Amino acid sequence: MLVGVVFFVFLINFINAIDRMKNRSLISINDYTTEEYLRILDTAEDFEANPRQSLLNGYVIASLFFEPSTRTRLSFESAISQLGGKIVGFSSSASSSVQKGESLKDTILTVNNYCDLIVMRHPLEGSARYASEVADVPIINAGDGSNQHPTQCLLDLYSIRKTQGKLDNLNVAFVGDLKYGRTVHSLAIALSGFNTTYHLVSPVELKLPSAVKHYIKEKDLTYHQYTDLEEALPHVDIVYMTRIQRERFSDPMEYERVKNSYVLTRNLLKDVKQNLKVLHPLPRVNEISEDVDDTPQAYYFTQALNGVYVRMALLTTILGIK
Amino acid sequence: MDKKEKRTELKVSAIENGTVIDHIPSHMLFRVIKILGLDNTDNMILFGTNLESKKYGNKGIIKVSNKYFESEEINKIALVAPTASLIEIKDFKVTNKKNVKIPGDIIKIVKCFNPNCITNHQNITTKFKVIQQKPELKLRCYYCEKTTAKDNMVFL
Numbered sequence: 001m002l003v004g005v006v007f008f009v010f011l012i013n014f015i016n017a018i019d020r021m022k023n024r025s026l027i028s029i030n031d032y033t034t035e036e037y038l039r040i041l042d043t044a045e046d047f048e049a050n051p052r053q054s055l056l057n058g059y060v061i062a063s064l065f066f067e068p069s070t071r072t073r074l075s076f077e078s079a080i081s082q083l084g085g086k087i088v089g090f091s092s093s094a095s096s097s098v099q100k101g102e103s104l105k106d107t108i109l110t111v112n113n114y115c116d117l118i119v120m121r122h123p124l125e126g127s128a129r130y131a132s133e134v135a136d137v138p139i140i141n142a143g144d145g146s147n148q149h150p151t152q153c154l155l156d157l158y159s160i161r162k163t164q165g166k167l168d169n170l171n172v173a174f175v176g177d178l179k180y181g182r183t184v185h186s187l188a189i190a191l192s193g194f195n196t197t198y199h200l201v202s203p204v205e206l207k208l209p210s211a212v213k214h215y216i217k218e219k220d221l222t223y224h225q226y227t228d229l230e231e232a233l234p235h236v237d238i239v240y241m242t243r244i245q246r247e248r249f250s251d252p253m254e255y256e257r258v259k260n261s262y263v264l265t266r267n268l269l270k271d272v273k274q275n276l277k278v279l280h281p282l283p284r285v286n287e288i289s290e291d292v293d294d295t296p297q298a299y300y301f302t303q304a305l306n307g308v309y310v311r312m313a314l315l316t317t318i319l320g321i322k
Numbered sequence: 323m324d325k326k327e328k329r330t331e332l333k334v335s336a337i338e339n340g341t342v343i344d345h346i347p348s349h350m351l352f353r354v355i356k357i358l359g360l361d362n363t364d365n366m367i368l369f370g371t372n373l374e375s376k377k378y379g380n381k382g383i384i385k386v387s388n389k390y391f392e393s394e395e396i397n398k399i400a401l402v403a404p405t406a407s408l409i410e411i412k413d414f415k416v417t418n419k420k421n422v423k424i425p426g427d428i429i430k431i432v433k434c435f436n437p438n439c440i441t442n443h444q445n446i447t448t449k450f451k452v453i454q455q456k457p458e459l460k461l462r463c464y465y466c467e468k469t470t471a472k473d474n475m476v477f478l
C-alpha cells in the first residue's frame with residue numbers, strides 16, 4: 001500500500017516536472033533544478049539507445065547563429081534532422097538581416113512566426129535572456145558571449161554520469177583556465193548539487209573566481225587547489241581540461257613560463273585511477289597531447305557525440321513531446 | 323530640525339497639499355527629479371539645492387504639489403538618495419513621514435558595467451537584482467548575470 005502511495009507521489013512529481021519544463025526556455029544553467037537535469041539526462045539515454053525517432057515530424061526549429069560556431073550548430077542541426085524536424089535560420093550575422101542593422105528584438109519577433117522553438121547563439125551576454133522575453137516560442141541558449149552555454153554543461157554531466165555510472169561523490173579535476181572558462185563555471189556550479197570534491201588546477205592568475213567558489217562553499221564541499229597537474233591526477237575520477245590562452249595573461253613571460261605545465265600527456269596517465277576519464281569541451285589546441293587520444297582515458301570525442309543525444313532530449317522535452 | 327536648518331527650509335516656499343522630499347544629496351537633485359519623472363509633469367514643483375544641512379553638510383529639497391508617492395515609486399530613488407525622507411502635507415499640515423528603502427529589483431536606473439552586455443548595445447531597459455546591500459551594494463544584471471558594484475555603478 002505504502003509502496004503504491006510512494007509510487008503515485010513519484011509519478012505526480014514526474015508529470016509535474018514534464019509540465020514545468022514544457023515551453024520553458026533554457027537560458028542559464030541555474031534555470032533548471034537538479035531533478036530537471038537528471039530527467040534530461042535520462043531522456044538523452046533513451047535517445048542514445050534509439051536515436052532515429054520521427055518525433056519532430058512537422059516541427060520547424062529556427063537555428064539563429066549570430067556568430068559562427070560550427071561545432072555547436074552542427075550538433076543541434078544533427079539532433080533536429082535525426083528526429084525528422086525542419087531547420088530554418090542562418091549560420092552567421094553576415095548572412096542575415098542583422099547586417100542591415102536590424103535589432104535583435106525585430107529578428108526574434110519575425111522568426112517567432114515561422115517556428116516552434118529557437119536555438120540561438122549570440123556574441124553579446126544577456127542576448128538569449130532578452131530574446132526569451134520577446135519571443136512567444138521557447139529559446140534554447142547555445143551560447144551568449146562569455147556568459148552561459150547550458151547545453152554544453154548538460155552534455156558534460158551526461159558524459160560524467162555515463163563514464164562513472166553516477167554523478168554523486170566524484171572527484172573532479174578542472175584544469176587550465178578556470179578564471180575565464182565559461183564551461184568550467186557552469187559545470188562546477190551544476191556539480192555542486194552532487195557532493196563533488198573539486199581539484200582545481202590552474203596558474204595563480206587563472207584561479208576559479210570567488211563567485212563560482214561561492215557555490216562550492218555554500219554546500220560545504222571540499223576543494224583543493226594546485227598549480228601542478230601531476231599532483232592532482234592520482235586523486236580524481238574525471239579530468240576536465242581547458243585551453244589556456246596567451247591573451248589572458250597580463251605578463252607574456254608568465255604565459256611562456258606556465259604554458260606547458262597544463263598539458264596532459266600519455267606519460268602522466270600511467271598511475272591514475274582505473275575509472276579516470278579525460279573530458280574537454282573542444283576544440284583543443286595543445287593542452288591534450290595527441291598521444292592521449294588512443295588511451296582508454298580519452299573520452300573527449302565521445303563527449304561531443306553525447307551532445308547530440310542531450311540536445312534531442314532537450315528539444316523534445318521543451319516542445320512537450322517527450 | 324534646528325533653527326538654521328529651518329530657515330533654509332523656508333527658502334523654498336511651503337505647499338498646501340503634496341509631498342516634500344528632503345535630505346537629497348545636492349549633486350543628486352536633478353537625478354531624483356528625472357527618476358521620479360518630475361521633469362514631465364503638470365504639477366507645481368519647487369526645489370532648492372546646496373542648502374545647508376546640519377546632518378549632511380548640504381542637501382537638496384523638492385516640493386511637489388498635489389502628489390503623493392507609492393512606496394514602490396519612491397523607493398526608486400533609494401540608490402541615488404538613500405538619505406532622502408518624505409513628508410506628506412495636507413492643508414499645510416504634516417500628515418505622514420516616510421523613508422526610502424532599496425527595492426529588491428532595480429529597473430531602468432543603473433547602467434550595466436559589462437561593455438559586452440546586450441543592454442549596452444540595444445534599446446533595452448536595464449534590470450538588476452539586489453544581491454547585497456551591505457557593506458557594499460551589489461547588483462546582478464538580469465541579462466548578462468554579471469555583478470555591478472558600487473565602484474563601477476553608473477546611473478542612466
Ligand SMILES: [Zn+2]
Binds near residue numbers: 434436441463466
Ligand atoms: Zn548586463
